Amino acid sequence: MLAFVKARYTVGLIGLDIVDRAKVNIILEKAFADGEASWLALYNDSCDLIITSGNLPVEAMDEQIVARIVDADCPDDGPFLLRRPLSHEAIVSLLRNAEAQLDSSAPAPEYGRLKVTGVTEVQPGEERAVEMAEAAPAAAPAPQMHPQFAALGPSYQQQIAAQQAPRPYPPTQAQRGVAASANAGSETVGESWADISIALYSILQTRVPTMARINLPHAESILIDFPGRRFQCAGFPDSIPLQPHQVVLRATLAQPGQGLPQGQPLERLLWFIGTRALGAGLAPWLCAEDRCRLVQWPNFTVLDHSIDHMRMTAAMGNGLLTAEELSLLSGVPFQKAAGILNAFSLMGLLHIERQPAPAPRVPAPVAGTGVGTRSSGSLFGKLIRKMGL
Amino acid sequence: MAEHVILFAGPMCAGKTTAIRSLSEIETISTEAANTDRETADKDTTTVALDYGEITIGDEDKVRLYGLPGQRRFDFMWRILMERAVGLVLLVNNDAADPLGQLAEFLEEFAELHERGGIVVGITRADIAEGPSLGDYAQTIAKSTSGAIIPVFTVDARDGNHMQTCLLSLIANIESRAALAYQQEQAA
Ligand SMILES: Nc1nc2c(ncn2[C@@H]2O[C@H](COP(=O)(O)OP(=O)(O)O)[C@@H](O)[C@H]2O)c(=O)[nH]1
Ligand SMILES: [Mg+2]
Numbered sequence: 001m002l003a004f005v006k007a008r009y010t011v012g013l014i015g016l017d018i019v020d021r022a023k024v025n026i027i028l029e030k031a032f033a034d035g036e037a038s039w040l041a042l043y044n045d046s047c048d049l050i051i052t053s054g055n056l057p058v059e060a061m062d063e064q065i066v067a068r069i070v071d072a073d074c075p076d077d078g079p080f081l082l083r084r085p086l087s088h089e090a091i092v093s094l095l096r097n098a099e100a101q102l103d104s105s106a107p108a109p110e111y112g113r114l115k116v117t118g119v120t121e122v123q124p125g126e127e128r129a130v131e132m133a134e135a136a137p138a139a140a141p142a143p144q145m146h147p148q149f150a151a152l153g154p155s156y157q158q159q160i161a162a163q164q165a166p167r168p169y170p171p172t173q174a175q176r177g178v179a180a181s182a183n184a185g186s187e188t189v190g191e192s193w194a195d196i197s198i199a200l201y202s203i204l205q206t207r208v209p210t211m212a213r214i215n216l217p218h219a220e221s222i223l224i225d226f227p228g229r230r231f232q233c234a235g236f237p238d239s240i241p242l243q244p245h246q247v248v249l250r251a252t253l254a255q256p257g258q259g260l261p262q263g264q265p266l267e268r269l270l271w272f273i274g275t276r277a278l279g280a281g282l283a284p285w286l287c288a289e290d291r292c293r294l295v296q297w298p299n300f301t302v303l304d305h306s307i308d309h310m311r312m313t314a315a316m317g318n319g320l321l322t323a324e325e326l327s328l329l330s331g332v333p334f335q336k337a338a339g340i341l342n343a344f345s346l347m348g349l350l351h352i353e354r355q356p357a358p359a360p361r362v363p364a365p366v367a368g369t370g371v372g373t374r375s376s377g378s379l380f381g382k383l384i385r386k387m388g389l
Numbered sequence: 390m391a392e393h394v395i396l397f398a399g400p401m402c403a404g405k406t407t408a409i410r411s412l413s414e415i416e417t418i419s420t421e422a423a424n425t426d427r428e429t430a431d432k433d434t435t436t437v438a439l440d441y442g443e444i445t446i447g448d449e450d451k452v453r454l455y456g457l458p459g460q461r462r463f464d465f466m467w468r469i470l471m472e473r474a475v476g477l478v479l480l481v482n483n484d485a486a487d488p489l490g491q492l493a494e495f496l497e498e499f500a501e502l503h504e505r506g507g508i509v510v511g512i513t514r515a516d517i518a519e520g521p522s523l524g525d526y527a528q529t530i531a532k533s534t535s536g537a538i539i540p541v542f543t544v545d546a547r548d549g550n551h552m553q554t555c556l557l558s559l560i561a562n563i564e565s566r567a568a569l570a571y572q573q574e575q576a577a
Contacts, residue, residue, distance in 0.1 A: 293538075295538065296524070296527040296538070296541070297538065297540040297541060297558070299523055299541075299542050299543055300542055301542045301543055301544050301545075301548075301551045302543065307557070310554075310558055310561050311561055311565070313540075313561070314558065314562045314564070314565035315565050317540075317565070318538075318562070318565050318566050318569050319569050329568075378564055379452075379560050380557065380561050380564050382446045382447075382449075382450055383556070383557060383560060385446075386444065386446045387557075389553075389557075
């Protein structure tokens with residue numbers, strides 16, 4: 001069920017067994033539908049509130065709240081403890097406590113023009129799992145993995161495990177709040193590609209097996225199969241508006257056998273969004289001070305690329321650079337340097353060192369000394385002229 | 390006239406002869422011989438000596454393209470040319486018996502060149518054979534070169550644009566390294 005109310009905060013369910021998770025989900029959904037609480041439930045650890053099971057070690061950032069589900073006889077106490085059997089009242093009260101703390105510690109995350117309009121749907125089978133557990137409380141330990149994931153095979157299971165692995169670098173609170181909104185079962189409505197790119201970035205980072213559809217007014221839809229790393233879109237890229245007044249991204253968990261049987265490589269779409277659709281500056285999750293280095297070259301033979309792109313890529317492979325340094329070193333406008341960093345970060349090709357950064361690995365570049373910009377000596381420069389590029 | 394030697398290496402059937410044909414401005418010289426090494430590849434002819442092609446730029450520069458024989462018994466020629474080479478286009482066919490293993494072997498063989506920043510890897514015949522993913526190849530490269538960032542693309546050796554992309558990114562990488570080294574020198 002989807003309720004079109006704006007969610008204020010996100011709650012992540014981490015490491016819960018299927019029964020606890022199903023119960024929490026059902027209660028959250030009911031509370032959401034009844035207007036008692038507007039929380040978006042996700043299965044990742046980048047949320048404002050993390051609900052986990054009593055003994056599980058969870059690494060949280062200072063501003064995140066960790067709540068634990070413990071057995072009825074646990075001696076501990078506190079505002080963020082939930083005792084089994086879980087009750088509607090206890091969970092709603094936990095959410096109230098968490099809201100109060102989040103409201104007081106920082107302003108609610110500013111989502112810009114991004115509206116989060118969905119809650120995670122209760123997965124088929126979860127309600128039954130609760131019934132079964134309640135009918136036979138002494139049953140064998142519940143499996144850790146959702147049966148739906150278990151059926152997807154080992155690579156999907158690794159993807160689920162990867163969700164709980166540490167992030168490559170910690171996002172800021174606002175970014176985390178926004179990024180968390182994009183996972184399976186949610187709908188994101190934006191007014192520009194920048195809005196929607198956050199959702200895409202989140203899906204790519206968390207690697208939850210996701211299928212997505214992007215709807216644009218007066219244009220072909222884009223269907224994305226993230227696990228298969230393919231997409232379909234008639235007339236791509238000419239059919240895609242660069243400045244749509246609305247972009248809607250709807251994401252669902254990938255079901256077995258649902259992957260696109262054919263399509264174009266996903267990197268082509270991400271390259272297009274990063275270099276062309278995101279506009280003039282850096283993507284919302286990148287900062288001007290971030291130092292970036294390439295971890296793998298993009299597959300240029302399937303991308304619509306220019307000589308400048310190639311030159312910037314070579315520089316990125318050999319130095320740890322900010323967008324500005326990249327632009328100076330390669331002799332290209334800042335906008336173009338930002339575009340390639342946007343694309344590479346979406347494509348997962350960047351290693352990013354976030355401020356406070358160590359001393360620069362590369363001396364401040366002298367403008368125009370990079371590849372192909374030194375007029376006479378460069379074989380690269382000569383070859384591209386020769387090849388008419 | 391400045392000469393720039395670019396080598397093409399890779400397993401038999403990787404597309405070395407074809408790639409040089411796609412790039413060369415002159416009629417390429419190939420020394421194919423009937424293939425007696427039937428177990429290695431199902432192909433009638435194979436390069437036993439060298440393929441040769443060239444690109445001339447004005448009256449200043451000549452890029453010489455040499456294809457190295459795929460069979461190890463001709464190793465001595467690799468060494469001679471390697472000393473003169475600025476870069477290497479390493480082609481690996483996706484339908485080879487053990488493409489990742491072959492890639493690692495060739496990288497080891499040409500370690501000197503990658504230390505100079507001078508290797509690009511092209512994965513050929515990906516259109517006809519489902520093999521390892523590009524990410525798998527990149528991982529193999531990182532493992533065999535202690536983390537070097539070597540360009541790796543899927544290519545069709547018959548496609549001139551693909552081969553231009555390989556050649557240009559190879560040169561861009563070499564020059565970018567040199568430019569950064571130069572700047573570091575200036576700063577020191
Ligand atoms: N389908 C396909 N065929 C290719 C590709 N690259 C090369 N070939 C073909 O593979 C065969 C072997 O190429 P060749 O240049 O003789 O390989 P060499 O042994 O490395 O010199 C030739 O028939 C080429 O046309 C590719 O990417 N796709
Ligand atoms: Mg040959």
